[in-house]
Every structure is written in structure tokens, then in C-alpha cells.
Amino acid sequence: MSTTTEAPDTAAAAAAPAKPKLKTSAMIASFADPGQKTASAPFGHALVKAAQENDKIVGLTADLGKYTDMHIFAKAFPERFFQMGMAEQLLFGAAAGLAETGLVPFASTYSVFAARRAYDFLCLDAAEPNLNVNIVGGLPGLTTGYGPSHQATEDMAIFRGMPNLTIVDPCDSIDIEQAVPQLAASDGPTYLRLLRGSVPTVLDEYDYTFELGKAKVLRGGNDVVFISSGLMTMRALQAAKALAAHNVDVAVVHTPTIKPFDAETVLAEINTDRLAVTLENHSVVGGLFETVASAVVTSGMGKRVVPVALPDQFLDAGALPTLHDRYGLAVDRIVAKVLAELG
Amino acid sequence: MTLTHETNTEQAMPVETIQEPATKGPVTQERIAKISAAAYRIRHHALNMGEVQGQGYVGQALGAADMLATVYGDQLNFRPEDPHWEARDRFLLSTGHYAIGHYAALAEAGIVPVEELETYGSDDSRLPMSGMSTYTPGMEISGGSLGHGLTIAVGMALGLRYQGSSARVFNFLSDGELDEGSTWEAAMGAHHHQLGNLTAMVDINALQADGKTDTVLRTEPVTEKWESFGWYTQRVDGNDVGALLAAFDNAAAQAAAVGRPSAILCDTKVGRGVPLLEDREKAHFMRIEEHEWQTCREQLTAGYEGKASA
Numbered sequence: 001m002s003t004t005t006e007a008p009d010t011a012a013a014a015a016a017p018a019k020p021k022l023k024t025s026a027m028i029a030s031f032a033d034p035g036q037k038t039a040s041a042p043f044g045h046a047l048v049k050a051a052q053e054n055d056k057i058v059g060l061t062a063d064l065g066k067y068t069d070m071h072i073f074a075k076a077f078p079e080r081f082f083q084m085g086m087a088e089q090l091l092f093g094a095a096a097g098l099a100e101t102g103l104v105p106f107a108s109t110y111s112v113f114a115a116r117r118a119y120d121f122l123c124l125d126a127a128e129p130n131l132n133v134n135i136v137g138g139l140p141g142l143t144t145g146y147g148p149s150h151q152a153t154e155d156m157a158i159f160r161g162m163p164n165l166t167i168v169d170p171c172d173s174i175d176i177e178q179a180v181p182q183l184a185a186s187d188g189p190t191y192l193r194l195l196r197g198s199v200p201t202v203l204d205e206y207d208y209t210f211e212l213g214k215a216k217v218l219r220g221g222n223d224v225v226f227i228s229s230g231l232m233t234m235r236a237l238q239a240a241k242a243l244a245a246h247n248v249d250v251a252v253v254h255t256p257t258i259k260p261f262d263a264e265t266v267l268a269e270i271n272t273d274r275l276a277v278t279l280e281n282h283s284v285v286g287g288l289f290e291t292v293a294s295a296v297v298t299s300g301m302g303k304r305v306v307p308v309a310l311p312d313q314f315l316d317a318g319a320l321p322t323l324h325d326r327y328g329l330a331v332d333r334i335v336a337k338v339l340a341e342l343g
Numbered sequence: 344m345t346l347t348h349e350t351n352t353e354q355a356m357p358v359e360t361i362q363e364p365a366t367k368g369p370v371t372q373e374r375i376a377k378i379s380a381a382a383y384r385i386r387h388h389a390l391n392m393g394e395v396q397g398q399g400y401v402g403q404a405l406g407a408a409d410m411l412a413t414v415y416g417d418q419l420n421f422r423p424e425d426p427h428w429e430a431r432d433r434f435l436l437s438t439g440h441y442a443i444g445h446y447a448a449l450a451e452a453g454i455v456p457v458e459e460l461e462t463y464g465s466d467d468s469r470l471p472m473s474g475m476s477t478y479t480p481g482m483e484i485s486g487g488s489l490g491h492g493l494t495i496a497v498g499m500a501l502g503l504r505y506q507g508s509s510a511r512v513f514n515f516l517s518d519g520e521l522d523e524g525s526t527w528e529a530a531m532g533a534h535h536h537q538l539g540n541l542t543a544m545v546d547i548n549a550l551q552a553d554g555k556t557d558t559v560l561r562t563e564p565v566t567e568k569w570e571s572f573g574w575y576t577q578r579v580d581g582n583d584v585g586a587l588l589a590a591f592d593n594a595a596a597q598a599a600a601v602g603r604p605s606a607i608l609c610d611t612k613v614g615r616g617v618p619l620l621e622d623r624e625k626a627h628f629m630r631i632e633e634h635e636w637q638t639c640r641e642q643l644t645a646g647y648e649g650k651a652s653a
Binding site for chain 1: 433475476477483484485487488490491493494495496497498499500501502503505506508524525528529531532535536
């Protein structure tokens with residue numbers, strides 16, 4: 001700062017209204033709450049750890065290494081990392097080719113590009129031959145304020161129809177750390193809805209371990225049962241605590257594996273007099289809600305299920321907290337919805 | 344032709360040739376005769392398969408028979424009794440509908456029994472109309488959705504090199520497949536990663552589903568495209584066995600773990616070897632009447648024997 005310039009008219013400056021600080025739509029907005037315990041790049045570190053034990057693991061990305069935490073792996077194992085450029089069809093076709101030679105590829109890009117742009121390649125080259133190709137998709141659901149080009153609000157809806165594909169929607173850093181070696185060890189193709197950067201650490205407070213294909217009851221409760229996946233399990237746990245202040249006792253069942261779905265555990269929890277609510281960071285079409293709903297209908301259980309999910313529409317651009325509030329993923333909105341349902 | 348090429352890959356690669364320089368020697372009349380005989384048998388098999396089915400991509404199989412005979416009869420390293428042998432060269436058929444020709448080549452190679460060919464396209468057959476890796480021994484990938492083969496080939500070539508294998512990867516694609524953007528993603532990727540163990544063989548029959556290639560989506564100049572993508576590019580008459588052998592020998596001679604990928608662009612004629620079909624209005628899916636199959640076989644044999652005795 002220069003000290004030689006003339007001092008501004010302090011009276012005039014004081015009279016001007018302070019310009020409000022705008023909420024911005026940063027691409028890599030963290031959904032961690034202020035002061036929340038987090039872990040840095042849990043996927044990248046978990047992949048490095050898994051690769052130290054399994055020399056078949058290789059990593060690829062389509063010009064998004066830094067934005068999918070793949071750069072951690074690339075730095076640790078430069079000879080096992082393949083940069084494929086901004087070419088998602090090549091990324092996943094080549095991942096299938098690597099798997100054909102016996103390697104275990106983890107290929108990262110944003111979820112929108114994996115699901116929308118490269119579907120045919122994943123379907124025919126990885127899923128049909130049931131290869132161990134591991135898709136790592138950043139910015140799943142509503143985890144960026146960049147609008148529909150980057151918001152993968154229907155990624156699970158797209159991927160659920162793909163035979164052989166395992167779909168994992170992790171809640172936090174614990175889920176990711178524990179899921180990565182299990183994804184590598186499972187034979188067929190997998191899709192991980194990546195949470196990257198500073199990722200909240202939530203599940204360490206519960207008696208919990210990630211098991212591929214299993215839903216887990218994180219807490220019991222007599223009035224309401226939440227069935228949740230992904231970051232919405234964090235919100236479900238927060239909402240359960242907030243609802244306790246309203247004398248509403250809420251159970252939370254975390255189902256990080258969307259496919260194959262642990263219907264047995266979930267149906268046992270739903271088949272009670274409690275209000276059943278699904279919570280997901282995904283469109284109300286084709287995700288967790290419809291997975292649960294189809295399991296409920298198939299079982300013959302006459303039970304209403306209330307969805308907390310993104311609306312079936314293209315979402316706005318904006319700041320993530322604004323959007324989570326607008327579209328009902330914020331804790332306050334969940335609490336209000338449950339109280340309204342309970343009358 | 345320069346064999347050196349600047350490397351711009353990020354990872355350090357061991358620089359070594361992945362196989363001995365071609366020791367097959369010159370393109371002799373013996374080699375040409377052997378491959379021509381194999382191509383004749385592949386064509387004959389394809390006609391028989393087409394007759395059982397009553398239809399099929401016979402025109403493409405006849406056109407590509409010399410390319411298939413050359414790779415399976417002269418170039419590929421494989422064990423017929425062990426199609427999954429780890430050190431085998433990989434042959435990837437992206438054009439799934441060419442399976443009729445590929446099955447014939449697999450029979451010629453001893454991987455599929457000749458007597459099984461008549462099941463082509465039938466219920467519960469291992470030989471479906473469009474080639475699938477999960478059905479057929481020796482079929483490395485499930486082709487058919489065009490533009491996939493070369494992307495998979497890039498991954499295989501990377502994976503084999505990373506694991507120290509000297510096996511090579513061959514991807515058979517068609518000129519129609521050059522319409523697909525993914526083919527060019529893969530062409531860039533192969534050059535970027537300096538996949539000297541990868542060869543693309545392109546069947547340029549100038550025909551695709553809706554008509555002649557130059558009326559559907561112009562792909563020419565094809566040679567310049569591959570060259571500008573950094574590939575060692577040769578263009579040959581794909582129905583001239585001698586020219587094919589020379590081109591594949593050239594590609595083999597410069598194959599390396601780190602180097603330029605090879606493109607062998609093969610101009611072929613749909614229905615080649617059967618004048619009745621060569622002269623018929625070109626169609627992606629060729630109709631042949633019931634009474635014509637025997638004529639086709641007779642014309643094929645007459646042409647082959649005429650050439651062989653010439």
C-alpha cells in the first residue's frame with residue numbers, strides 16, 4: 001500500500017454503504033461445516049495405501065487429477081499413473097484395456113462426464129465383460145455451484161441401470177478410506193461418488209465400519225427412521241440431533257452401497273410404525289428413494305416413504321449453502337419437513 | 344522413414360525394442376502363397392456361414408479376408424490351444440459386425456473348430472452375429488459400438504508395457520469408424536504415450552451403413568490424418584497380400600515399447616474374390632439369394648485357382 005497518496009475523504013467513505021460480501025459459487029465448495037473435523041484428500045491417500053499393498057492398482061484421469069485427489073496417487077506412483085487428457089471416452093476405454101491385462105485401474109473425472117459422456121464405454125467395455133474398472137466421479141449430486149454442466153444430479157439414475165456395476169455413495173472420509181481397498185478387491189466394475197478436498201470426518205463417532213454391500217444402523221430411534229447415503233448421512237445425523245430438541249426420536253440407517261442394495265437391513269428398519277424418510281444428494285428420480293421404494297413395493301409392505309432429495313429439474317448456479325437450503329438438503333429444511341410430516 | 348520420435352510422456356519408460364527385428368525376411372512367393380491360401384479358406388468359411396444364416400456381413404468378410412489372413416497367418420504371436428496365453432499378441436475387433444470374417448480367421452488359426460462355424464448367429468452359439476469377448480475364445484473385446492476398439496487398445500498397450508510384456512496390440516477398425524470422435528481421442532492418446540507396441544489396421548472399403556463414406560461423412564484425407572496425429576502411417580492395397588505382408592513387416596520392424604504407434608490403412612473391395620458380389624450394388628448388409636451361394640463359392644474357387652496357377 002502506498003503511503004504517499006492523499007488520504008480519502010474519510011467522511012464520504014463512512015457515509016457510503018458497506019458493499020455486502022457476496023456468496024459465490026466456487027467450483028470446489030466444501031460442504032463441511034465451519035470448525036468441523038475433516039481429512040484432506042482421503043481418496044488420494046487411501047488409493048496410495050491400497051496401491052502399496054496391491055501392485056496391480058493403477059490410476060488414470062482425464063485432466064482432472066488435482067480436482068479428484070488423484071494427484072496424490074500420481075505423485076506417489078508416477079509410473080503407475082496415466083494422464084489421458086480431456087478425453088473421457090478414451091479414459092474409460094483405456095481403463096477397460098488396462099483391466100484386460102490384469103491391472104486394477106481407478107479412473108477419475110467428474111461424475112457428469114463419467115455418467116453422461118462415457119456411459120457407452122463403461123457399459124460395453126467395462127461392465128459387460130465384468131472387469132475390475134473403478135470409476136471415481138467427482139462433484140456428485142449437488143456439490144458444486146456451477147450449474148447443470150457440473151452438477152451430477154442424476155448420476156445414480158444413469159448408472160443404476162448398468163448390469164454388474166457396484167455403486168458406492170460414501171458419507172465421509174472414513175467411508176472413503178475403508179471403501180477404496182474393498183472396491184479394488186471386488187471383481188467387477190464400481191462407481192465411487194467421490195468427496196474430495198477437505199472431507200468431513202463423521203462416522204468415527206459411531207460404532208461403524210464400511211462393508212461393501214451393507215447398510216448399517218448408526219443410531220436407533222422410536223419415532224422416525226432415516227435411510228440415507230452419501231453426504232446426506234452427515235445431514236441426517238445432524239437433523240436427528242436437532243429433532244431430539246423437539247422430542248422426536250430418530251434412527252439413522254446409512255446405506256453407502258446403492259447397488260447391490262442391502263434391502264434386507266433397510267426393509268427390516270422400515271417395516272415399523274415409524275415415519276420412513278430417505279435422504280440423498282441426488283435427484284428424486286432414480287436414486288436412493290426409488291431404490292428403497294422398489295424394495296418396499298416388491299416386499300408387499302404397505303408403507304409410505306418420504307423422500308428428501310433434489311427436485312427433478314436442472315438446478316441453479318450459486319453458492320453451495322444457498323443451494324442446499326433452496327433444494328431441501330440443509331439440516332433446517334430436513335427438520336422442518338419431518339416436523340410437518342409428523343403434524 | 345524416420346524411426347526416432349520425440350517422447351513427451353510424463354513417465355519415464357524403459358527404451359528397448361519389444362521384439363526382435365522382423366526376422367521373417369523378404370516377402371517371398373512362399374509367404375504370399377501361404378497367406379493367399381489362408382485368405383481363400385477364410386472367404387470360403389464366410390460364404391458357408393452366410394448361407395446358413397441366409398444373410399450377413401459377407402461382403403465385409405470377403406473384403407477383409409486378406410488383412411485377417413495376414414495378421415493371423417503371418418504376424419500374430421498366439422497359441423491356438425491356449426487363447427488366453429498371457430504373452431499373446433492381442434487382436435481387437437472393434438467392428439463387431441465383421442465377426443463373420445473374424446470367426447473364419449479364428450478357425451483358420453485353430454482357435455475355433457471349423458465345424459463350429461455353421462452355428463454362426465444361431466441361438467446359444469459361441470459365435471454371435473456381433474463379436475463379443477464373453478462368447479468366443481480369441482475374441483478379445485466386445486465390439487459393435489464403433490469407436491471403442493482403439494480406446495481399449497490404448498489401455499491394453501499401456502498395461503502390457505507397464506507389466507514388461509513384449510506382446511503387441513493390433514486393433515482392426517473400419518473407415519466408417521473414423522467418424523467416431525473417440526477414435527481420435529485414442530489416436531492422440533496412443534501418440535502421447537508413445538505406444539510403439541500398438542498397430543491400428545483400418546479397413547477402408549469406402550462404405551458404411553447409409554452409403555458411400557464420402558457421401559455420409561467424408562473421412563479423407565485419411566493418410567494425412569493419421570500422420571498428423573503422429574502415427575507411423577502406411578497405406579496399401581488391402582487385397583494385395585504381398586503389399587500387406589510388406590506393410591506389416593515394416594510395422595513390426597519398428598515396433599518398440601516406446602515409439603510411434605503404427606497405422607496400416609488398407610484399401611479393400613467389398614465382396615472381394617467373388618465377382619458376383621464385387622459387381623453388386625454395394626450394401627452394408629448384403630442380400631444374397633438362396634441359389635446364389637453355390638455360384639459365389641464356385642467363382643471364389645475359380646478365381647483363387649486361376650491366380651494360384653498363374
